[in-house]
Amino acid sequence: MHSARPLRRFALTACAVTLIALLALPASVFAKDPQRKPKRLSSVGDSITEAINAEEFNPFVFITPNHWASWANGYRGFWEWLLGRTNVDSHNQRITSKYGSSGRKNYMEALSGADSFDLGPQMTASVSHAADYVTVFMGHNDVCQNSFADIPTDAEFEANVRAGFERLRTGLPNGATVYTAGIVDIYKLWQLGPQLSGALGISCEVIWAATLLEIYPCSTMLSPTNSEADRQYTRSRNAAFNAILEELVAEYDAADTHHYWEFTDLTSTTNFVPSEVSPFDCFHPSAKGQKRLAAETWGAGPFGN
Amino acid sequence: MNPSGPAKLGRCPIPSTARSHGAALPSRLLPLGVAVAHFVALPFPALAEDAGAARTPLATVNGRTLYVDEVEGALAFRIFQHELDIYSLLAAEAERRIEAEVLADAARARGLSVEALLAELEGGARGDASAVSGASPAEIDRYLAEHPPAPGADPAAVRERVAQYLTERARLDRRIAGLAALREAAGARVLLAAPVAPRTDFEIGASPTRGPASAPVSIVHFASLGSRAGARSAENLMRLVAERPGEIRWTHVHLLAERDEAGLYAARLAVAAHEAGRFWPFHDAVVAARLGPAESFDAKRLDAIAAQAGLPARAIREAGTEGGRLAAVKADIDRANAAGIPREPGLFVNGLFVSGLLPYEELRELVRRETRAASESPR
Numbered sequence: 001m002h003s004a005r006p007l008r009r010f011a012l013t014a015c016a017v018t019l020i021a022l023l024a025l026p027a028s029v030f031a032k033d034p035q036r037k038p039k040r041l042s043s044v045g046d047s048i049t050e051a052i053n054a055e056e057f058n059p060f061v062f063i064t065p066n067h068w069a070s071w072a073n074g075y076r077g078f079w080e081w082l083l084g085r086t087n088v089d090s091h092n093q094r095i096t097s098k099y100g101s102s103g104r105k106n107y108m109e110a111l112s113g114a115d116s117f118d119l120g121p122q123m124t125a126s127v128s129h130a131a132d133y134v135t136v137f138m139g140h141n142d143v144c145q146n147s148f149a150d151i152p153t154d155a156e157f158e159a160n161v162r163a164g165f166e167r168l169r170t171g172l173p174n175g176a177t178v179y180t181a182g183i184v185d186i187y188k189l190w191q192l193g194p195q196l197s198g199a200l201g202i203s204c205e206v207i208w209a210a211t212l213l214e215i216y217p218c219s220t221m222l223s224p225t226n227s228e229a230d231r232q233y234t235r236s237r238n239a240a241f242n243a244i245l246e247e248l249v250a251e252y253d254a255a256d257t258h259h260y261w262e263f264t265d266l267t268s269t270t271n272f273v274p275s276e277v278s279p280f281d282c283f284h285p286s287a288k289g290q291k292r293l294a295a296e297t298w299g300a301g302p303f304g305n
Numbered sequence: 306m307n308p309s310g311p312a313k314l315g316r317c318p319i320p321s322t323a324r325s326h327g328a329a330l331p332s333r334l335l336p337l338g339v340a341v342a343h344f345v346a347l348p349f350p351a352l353a354e355d356a357g358a359a360r361t362p363l364a365t366v367n368g369r370t371l372y373v374d375e376v377e378g379a380l381a382f383r384i385f386q387h388e389l390d391i392y393s394l395l396a397a398e399a400e401r402r403i404e405a406e407v408l409a410d411a412a413r414a415r416g417l418s419v420e421a422l423l424a425e426l427e428g429g430a431r432g433d434a435s436a437v438s439g440a441s442p443a444e445i446d447r448y449l450a451e452h453p454p455a456p457g458a459d460p461a462a463v464r465e466r467v468a469q470y471l472t473e474r475a476r477l478d479r480r481i482a483g484l485a486a487l488r489e490a491a492g493a494r495v496l497l498a499a500p501v502a503p504r505t506d507f508e509i510g511a512s513p514t515r516g517p518a519s520a521p522v523s524i525v526h527f528a529s530l531g532s533r534a535g536a537r538s539a540e541n542l543m544r545l546v547a548e549r550p551g552e553i554r555w556t557h558v559h560l561l562a563e564r565d566e567a568g569l570y571a572a573r574l575a576v577a578a579h580e581a582g583r584f585w586p587f588h589d590a591v592v593a594a595r596l597g598p599a600e601s602f603d604a605k606r607l608d609a610i611a612a613q614a615g616l617p618a619r620a621i622r623e624a625g626t627e628g629g630r631l632a633a634v635k636a637d638i639d640r641a642n643a644a645g646i647p648r649e650p651g652l653f654v655n656g657l658f659v660s661g662l663l664p665y666e667e668l669r670e671l672v673r674r675e676t677r678a679a680s681e682s683p684r
Contacts, residue, residue: 055647055648056562056563056648057648058534058562059534059662060533060534066563068563079563079564082561082569082631082634082635082638083561083563083638083642084638084639084642085563147452147454147455148452148466148467148470149448149449149452149454149458149463149466149467149470150454150455150458150466151466151470152466153462153465153466153469156462191397192393195389195392195393195396195499227474227478228477228481229474229475229477229478229481230474232477232480232481233470233473233474233477236473236477271394271397273389273390273393273394274386274389274390274393275386275387275389275390276390279647279648280647280648
């Protein structure tokens with residue numbers, strides 16, 4: 001009996017110390033719900049996620065979705081086998097390889113031409129699909145505008161992203177993961193134009209001149225009337241938006257105990273080479289470029305290891 | 306100064322005579338030609354040593370050595386695409402190093418840090434980047450007059466965006482001009498030359514071909530018989546052949562578009578037509594139908610065209626069965642992919658790749674140049 005007192009005192013002290021330590025920790029360290037397997041994939045994004053003109057091009061449509069070649073949702077079926085299409089080994093394919101095909105869903109909310117103002121509707125669709133893995137690759141069309149006056153301010157871009165993230169935070173099932181990729185440095189894509197021109201039976205300059213008629217997007221980078229300072233300005237907006245994305249993801253991951261939020265800047269720091277750019281529009285990633293995006297983002301992402 | 310001119314990425318050059326079909330020396334005879342030339346010029350032991358040193362062995366089979374130059378002609382366009390990637394990486398790295406070195410040298414010469422030098426460049430004549438003022442209301446008005454905002458846009462937000470753009474652009478203009486001046490003073494420039502598009506020695510094999518074997522221009526047409534783009538490209542070739550009789554040898558290779566059901570069925574029928582010696586009548590009838598008024602272009606219609614082109618009914622039935630002629634179509638697609646053709650319609654004109662969407666006038670000019678070159682080259 002006498003010997004039990006020090007033991008009781010020790011136990012009480014240990015409990016008190018543990019309690020204080022737990023209270024002192026940020027909520028995210030101990031209170032995250034178990035992470036769900038990424039069986040239900042939902043991609044939010046724009047023409048890059050739609051793999052526009054990546055490997056196939058219809059000259060009568062001009063903007064040709066190549067969904068099989070999407071870094072996020074890409075797949076392989078009879079036509080891809082027959083035509084010898086590039087196996088991009090997308091997130092969708094890698095999820096099936098790693099976690100099996102049972103319960104798999106592959107939703108593409110991404111739409112060509114979408115920008116941060118479309119995050120709300122696309123993320124609402126992700127919520128309605130009860131996604132447990134949402135990829136976000138958006139902002140290229142915020143930077144790529146018909147006029148410099150159309151590029152959103154930092155405050156506008158942040159408000160759009162925050163509103164979209166709120167929909168995910170309040171609507172996704174607990175344990176879901178949101179993986180945001182930085183906007184591609186579109187200046188680097190523009191730089192490759194002269195190397196592609198004349199080499200592959202196309203003239204990038206002629207294609208890009210269509211921006212003057214607003215037939216082709218991204219006048220703020222591709223217009224032949226742009227000065228180098230114009231392009232550098234657009235690039236600086238690109239970098240500013242990426243900084244906002246990274247900060248917001250960190251903020252949500254720290255505060256949201258029910259979901260996992262990750263960001264990668266690999267997409268924005270990638271130095272593309274000519275074969276990784278569409279030979280049809282000299283701008284979007286080619287299937288080979290999509291394959292690289294898939295490999296790098298998966299490797300750096302929440303389910304890569 | 307670079308005394309040897311622009312540096313080039315290395316690859317065994319393919320003599321142009323080996324690449325152009327028709328009047329040119331067939332590529333498989335090229336090694337023999339090279340060997341004969343050496344035999345004439347050198348004593349026999351030297352021939353063996355020199356030939357071995359000059360050629361890169363690729364593989365050996367049954368004691369026979371396969372050399373790189375024996376296969377790279379067929380892969381020339383794909384190899385070129387890789388060379389372009391290497392060139393791009395090197396050129397980008399060269400630009401990065403030039404800028405870093407130019408800035409470091411200039412900063413050292415002025416006793417400044419690189420950051421201080423950049424601030425000086427951005428500050429322009431005043432030399433103080435922080436003193437740069439924002440765009441004036443008049444400048445913003447002028448920009449908006451030239452670039453009217455989208456209807457419904459918030460005027461205050463638009464003015465804020467334009468002000469940011471004009472202010473930043475002014476700063477960037479000064480930085481770019483300053484850097485350009487430093488580069489010029491340093492004599493900085495990239496010496497590496499971009500690789501030149503090659504001629505591919507595409508193996509025609511048993512593909513359907515028309516036009517004289519001695520024609521100075523060989524055109525390989527990679528196209529779908531189901532696509533309008535492929536039909537337009539074929540129409541251009543028909544026009545060329547009519548305008549320049551005897552000058553063109555035309556080979557067709559099947560290449561389809563994604564989910565091109567009509568193209569796949571037409572290709573199966575075309576394989577059957579080729580076996581029956583009726584490929585070109587079928588080909589021309591399909592192209593004419595595809596260019597005609599937009600109407601259903603399905604299996605039923607293609608069957609009717611095949612029958613009119615003289616295909617036996619049994620061959621038509623077989624083409625429609627599961628797997629019928631699919632392997633032959635797939636083999637064509639694989640050959641096109643192996644040659645690096647990015648999409649249909651595409652062309653090799655004497656081994657030079659051009660898009661099948663090339664305007665007719667440009668295609669005709671290319672063929673004229675090739676014909677002229679063939680007539681001027683020694684036979």
